[in-house]
Amino acid sequence: MLRRRFIHLFGSGILFAALGVNSRRGTTASRDTFQHGVASGDPLADAVIIWTRISGAQGEIIRVDWQVASDSGMQTVLRSGQAKTDADRDYTVKIDVDDLPPGAQLYYRFIVDGVASRIGTTRTLPRGDVPAARFAVVSCSNYPTGYFHAYREIADRRDLDAVIHLGDYLYEYGLGEYATEYAEQLDRIPNPRHELISLEDYRLRHAQYKTDPDLQAMHAAHPVIAVWDDHEIANDCWRKGAQNHNDDEGRWGKRRDAAIKAYFEWMPIRGESRGKHTKIFREFRFGKLLSLTMLDTRLYGRDRQPQMNENMQSNDVHRMLSDPGRRLLGKKQEQWLRDTLSRASETTWQVVAQQVLVSPVRAPDLEPLIDPEGPTMLSREFLDHSIAMSKSHPPLLLDTWDGYAAARQDLLTDLKELAANPVVLSGDLHTSIAGNLHLPGQTEPVAVEFMTASVTSPGFAEYLPERRPGGLSDATRKLNPNLKYMETDRRGWLCMTITPAECSGEWHLLDGVRSRQNSSTIDRRLSVAAGRIAEGLYDS
Ligand SMILES: [Fe+2]
CATH class of the missing domain: 3.60.21.70 (Alkaline phosphatase D (PhoD))
Known part of the structure; x- marks a missing residue:
């Protein structure tokens, strides 16, 4: 409020290898595809929302792979899947990842055409x-x-x-x-x-x-x-x-x-x-x-x-x-x-x-x-x-x-x-x-x-x-x-x-x-x- 007029005031390491992704952080390609970063939210004891947005799409349906791992190197993938996004949701991607361990620090990323996002850190309750x-x-x-x-x-x-x-x-x-x-x-x-x-x-x-x-x-x-x-x-x-x-x-x-x-x-x-x-x-x-x-x-x-x-x-x-x-x-x-x-x-x-x-x-x-x-x-x-x-x-x-x-x-x-x-x-x-x-x-x-x-x-x-x-x-x-x-x-x-x-x-x-x-x-x-x-x- 306060305004001008006062008051006017995210398995296994095998899947990871099969995807053939580039696991390096901060590559030029990653920055182009994932210009808006990654986010997580609304943690529960067994679930958390993970989010990203795909840049550069022009009307097509985009398939996005996602992974949640227990380690920052994404070697032990606990959960993974594929989502689709399109212009109707402004190419944003939001996954409600369930069946996760409670009280855990977890790591997640998204992958499009072999290009990986940065790795985000999140926690369950x-x-x-x-x-x-x-x-x-x-x-x-x-x-x-x-x-x-x-x-x-x-x-x-x-x-x-x-x-x-x-x-x-x-x-x-x-x-x-x-x-x-x-x-x-x-x-x-x-x-x-x-x-x-x-x-x-x-x-x-x-x-x-x-x-x-x-x-x-x-x-x-x-x-x-x-x-x-x-x-x-x-x-x-x-x-x-x-x-x-x-x-x-x-x-x-x-x-x-x-x-x-x-x-x-x-x-x-x-x-x-x-x-x-x-x-x-x-x-x-x-x-x-x-x-x-x-x-x-x-x-x-x-x-x-x-x-x-x-x-x-x-x-x-x-x-x-x-x-x-x-x-x-x-x-x-x-x-x-x-x-x-x-x-x-x-x-x-x-x-x-x-x-x-x-x-x-x-x-x-x-x-x-x-x-x-x-x-x-x-x-x-x-x-x-x-x-x-x-x-x-x-x-x-x-x-x-x-x-x-x-x-x-x-x-x-x-x-x-x-x-x-x-x-x-x-x-x-x-x-x-x-x-x-x-x-x-x-x-x-x-x-x-x-x-x-x-x-x-x-x-x-x-x-x-x-x-x-x-x-x-x-x-x-x-x-x-x-x-x-x-x-x-x-x-x-x-x-x-x-x-x-x-x-x-x-x-x-x-x-x-x-x-x-x-x-x-x-x-x-x-x-x-x-x-x-x-x-x-x-x-x-
Ligand atoms: Fe405010």
């Missing part, structure tokens, strides 16, 4: 007692805004079970629109140059992102568990439309279905695109250690966001927020989550990963914090209006759970009643946040929240020009003591380490994304103890 799990959590990777250093850092890690991608994997905007100011300087001009509307548009943008070497490295190194946020479709989308969709751009349903089809073609996600009926909410079990639920807070059941603009008045906001009927997940997804949490009682942790901030955040008085003449991505008119509105401390943002207060209370009630150790993961805000989640009027937390920074997308400071760096987050935390950590200015990723005793989040923040050189630091580490959620987050 463990069963039974699991001493520890570790994930990278990411969101908001805007190609024209900067380099994907966060993805490279994640690719270089050898201690991760999976990458959880909370969405905004790509952005729909054209050159000259949101966060493209440095695109030409960085040689990261969006393709196509215009805003994504058609199926061909969305396919081209996915293809461009998957040419990025850092993104390719991350996919080749780890399985990804992904959900979309809004920008894979259009900014601030909901079940019947989007802020960034106008009638002159055609029928919303046609655009949404094109975006979803391209997403299912190009992402290593299990299942099919079924238009507005597409369900991406799903669960992953890491043995007895944790249940990971992935939710869709965007398309499936979201009622329309309150529209923040220059004309909005405090009374309008309060009237909308007091409506108990407004839903973010929709009734069917809410019931699915309750059923899933109930079945997850045999796991120590219940991790609920979803797109938008759950913690309530009231806006501080912006007047003493903001330089009204400073550089901003907002219109001056809207900046002035936001400063005036902040006097009554409204919710900072309304596209988050703050715009759906009754639905949030129901979510937190479900977490309290059905989950022993609930942990919420979120993204979307281009900000690092940690908070204790309380039911209204209660002092003890019922859950905790960890929010990842953006991979590249701009932070609050580029909307709200601060008189003093850090002033906005300091004032926001002071007004909202439920927040234990807030860092608005640096991009990065979140490393989650979960053991039977403790769940910890470590924010890896970058010094910048517009230099090819990367440096980063661990900015903060916060934890919560199993069986002691009510004591909340602590430094560790």
Whole structure:
């Protein structure tokens, strides 16, 4: 979200020999055929999705051999087969490889006409007692805004079970629109140059992102568990439309279905695109250690966001927020989550990963914090209006759970009643946040929240020009003591380490994304103890 107008925000070695493939990595021929790399995702204890895309095809049906092996030299092939792809799926290849051993590091590749892809690494989920799990959590990777250093850092890690991608994997905007100011300087001009509307548009943008070497490295190194946020479709989308969709751009349903089809073609996600009926909410079990639920807070059941603009008045906001009927997940997804949490009682942790901030955040008085003449991505008119509105401390943002207060209370009630150790993961805000989640009027937390920074997308400071760096987050935390950590200015990723005793989040923040050189630091580490959620987050 965060947008221009604020809130506008993969037998045997014998088969290998019979195929006669070139096993060297990085041959010229391989790069030509597999320009978009390889990926894996949605690991289960006995299965994983493997993905690639064939370049250079011109209308014909392509036969693609695939192999999954237990060794990086592809000598011990566990499973293999042949798939076909064609223009109807943009020459992408997606295999749901089953009958695999649990808790295993595996290697995979694809072969076309004797030419092999690079070899990807993936993992199946463990069963039974699991001493520890570790994930990278990411969101908001805007190609024209900067380099994907966060993805490279994640690719270089050898201690991760999976990458959880909370969405905004790509952005729909054209050159000259949101966060493209440095695109030409960085040689990261969006393709196509215009805003994504058609199926061909969305396919081209996915293809461009998957040419990025850092993104390719991350996919080749780890399985990804992904959900979309809004920008894979259009900014601030909901079940019947989007802020960034106008009638002159055609029928919303046609655009949404094109975006979803391209997403299912190009992402290593299990299942099919079924238009507005597409369900991406799903669960992953890491043995007895944790249940990971992935939710869709965007398309499936979201009622329309309150529209923040220059004309909005405090009374309008309060009237909308007091409506108990407004839903973010929709009734069917809410019931699915309750059923899933109930079945997850045999796991120590219940991790609920979803797109938008759950913690309530009231806006501080912006007047003493903001330089009204400073550089901003907002219109001056809207900046002035936001400063005036902040006097009554409204919710900072309304596209988050703050715009759906009754639905949030129901979510937190479900977490309290059905989950022993609930942990919420979120993204979307281009900000690092940690908070204790309380039911209204209660002092003890019922859950905790960890929010990842953006991979590249701009932070609050580029909307709200601060008189003093850090002033906005300091004032926001002071007004909202439920927040234990807030860092608005640096991009990065979140490393989650979960053991039977403790769940910890470590924010890896970058010094910048517009230099090819990367440096980063661990900015903060916060934890919560199993069986002691009510004591909340602590430094560790
Ligand atoms: Fe984003």
